[in-house]
Amino acid sequence: xxxxxxxxxxxxxxxxxxxxxxxxxxxxxxxxxxxxxxxxxxxxxxxxxxxxxxxxxxxxxxxxxxxxxxxxxxxxxxxxxxx
Amino acid sequence: xxxxxxxxxxxxxxxxxxxxxxxxxxxxxxxxxxxxxxxxxxxxxxxxxxxxxxxxxxxxxxxxxxxxxxxxxxxxxxxxxxxxxxxxxxxxxxxxxxxxxxxxxxxxxxxxxxxxxxxxxxxxxxxxxxxxxxxxxxxxxxxxxxxxxxxxxxxxxxxxxxxxxxxxxxxxxxxxxxxxxxxxxxxxxxxxxxxxxxxxxxxxxxxxxxxxxxxxxxxxxxxxxxxxxxxxxxxxxxxxxxxxxxxxxxxxxxxxxxxxxxxxxxxxxxxxxxxxxxxxxxxxxxxxxxxxxxxxxxxxxxxxxxxxxxxxxxxxxxxxxxxxxxxxxxxxxxxxxxxxxxxxxxxxxxxxxxxxxxxxxxxxxxxxxxxxxxxxxxxxxxxxxxxxxxxxxxxxxxxxxxxxxxxxxxxxxxxx
Numbered sequence: 001x002x003x004x005x006x007x008x009x010x011x012x013x014x015x016x017x018x019x020x021x022x023x024x025x026x027x028x029x030x031x032x033x034x035x036x037x038x039x040x041x042x043x044x045x046x047x048x049x050x051x052x053x054x055x056x057x058x059x060x061x062x063x064x065x066x067x068x069x070x071x072x073x074x075x076x077x078x079x080x081x082x083x
Numbered sequence: 084x085x086x087x088x089x090x091x092x093x094x095x096x097x098x099x100x101x102x103x104x105x106x107x108x109x110x111x112x113x114x115x116x117x118x119x120x121x122x123x124x125x126x127x128x129x130x131x132x133x134x135x136x137x138x139x140x141x142x143x144x145x146x147x148x149x150x151x152x153x154x155x156x157x158x159x160x161x162x163x164x165x166x167x168x169x170x171x172x173x174x175x176x177x178x179x180x181x182x183x184x185x186x187x188x189x190x191x192x193x194x195x196x197x198x199x200x201x202x203x204x205x206x207x208x209x210x211x212x213x214x215x216x217x218x219x220x221x222x223x224x225x226x227x228x229x230x231x232x233x234x235x236x237x238x239x240x241x242x243x244x245x246x247x248x249x250x251x252x253x254x255x256x257x258x259x260x261x262x263x264x265x266x267x268x269x270x271x272x273x274x275x276x277x278x279x280x281x282x283x284x285x286x287x288x289x290x291x292x293x294x295x296x297x298x299x300x301x302x303x304x305x306x307x308x309x310x311x312x313x314x315x316x317x318x319x320x321x322x323x324x325x326x327x328x329x330x331x332x333x334x335x336x337x338x339x340x341x342x343x344x345x346x347x348x349x350x351x352x353x354x355x356x357x358x359x360x361x362x363x364x365x366x367x368x369x370x371x372x373x374x375x376x377x378x379x380x381x382x383x384x385x386x387x388x389x390x391x392x393x394x395x396x397x398x399x400x401x402x403x404x405x406x407x408x409x410x411x412x413x414x415x416x417x418x419x420x421x422x423x424x425x426x427x428x429x430x431x432x433x434x435x436x437x438x439x440x441x442x443x444x445x446x447x448x449x450x451x452x453x454x455x456x457x458x459x460x461x462x463x464x465x466x467x468x469x470x471x472x473x474x475x476x477x478x479x480x481x482x483x484x485x486x487x488x489x490x491x492x493x494x495x496x497x498x499x
Contacts, residue, residue, distance in 0.1 A: 017150070017153070019149040019150060019153070020148040037150075042150075048217070051215065052209070
């Protein structure tokens, strides 16, 4: 996957987790949780979906890298490049 | 008759919110009960295939966001719908009330079964690796979940909890609310019961293994209490929550008063896990009558608990005959014949469906009663057609459950 495809994947996961939110104007460089109603349990859903769908493990110490869409893509790209 | 209690010590019902397989508010529910309209349908359940079940068709998005539905439980959704509806029905404006003085007390038969089965099913596809087990599991399965979801939805900060009381849960939620009002612990109680049991294959399979799961080619005819051809329970979901308040408060705000709760009792068989005891059911009805300060001949309508099992129905009939005699004044009916067994919601829903009798003087019937079982000889059972009556002052509501828990509630037509 490319970084753009990874961002798209993350957005689709978030859309499933918080279906009431409008994600069309989500900025890539601002923390996701500052832009939409996504609490810590929702965030754990993102981690779980990455694990279930792609077999990717994100250690707790690395959660900070998933704060924004851009940082998520940068962090996940080496792990999802071959997918 | 007992001496009249002060208005501060009289508890009245001023709101009804419900969802049943054949109606999503009291007016719809009552209309179905008078029209003989069943709510039982064919339903596919994991591992078992097609069964008869009572499914509710309320709109959960009326009071919840999609995210709330994903996060919470079906029982929570049912409870939220019923709580919002009962508050609207009671014409209460929560923004003007002290939310720390509102209590939420909901009877349940069980909770957590559905969510646990779902999680086990989910991790099965990951070879039972528990790292795929949801972090939402614990808040979904804690026993207070349905009541807690109500407080989250409505911003209520008073006490909330559920009362695990098998199939007597609905009556017991009501009794708990009444007691907390009498103790002045709260000023308003949202009391009743809920059930999401249709989401659990284990509940269906458990009844089937007991030889007590109803089956019929026409699902609407599957639940047949007191009929010679009955063959078990129809599992249903549902909910019913009442607004309870002290009469003094209800009068002050000129609330519509559905009825006054004048008697209640809870006792235990202490005999068996499943099989009921007529002796203890008799005691329970007598205790409730004593508390109300009335005699059996004062009761005008008895809502029977009868679930449609071979073993259970005759026991209740024997108990009713012992309390009310062979030629009772009271007319009797059964709501499960329409909606199946709504488990923790059953007691509250069945009481609600009978409350309009105080105004329309009609007793809704028991349906699917083609051949009254000689083992269930109940005189005055209202069969298949509604019955017009001249007097409707008192209704007695039976609700019994596994492990031998019995509950009886008596409500009275309201008069100052």
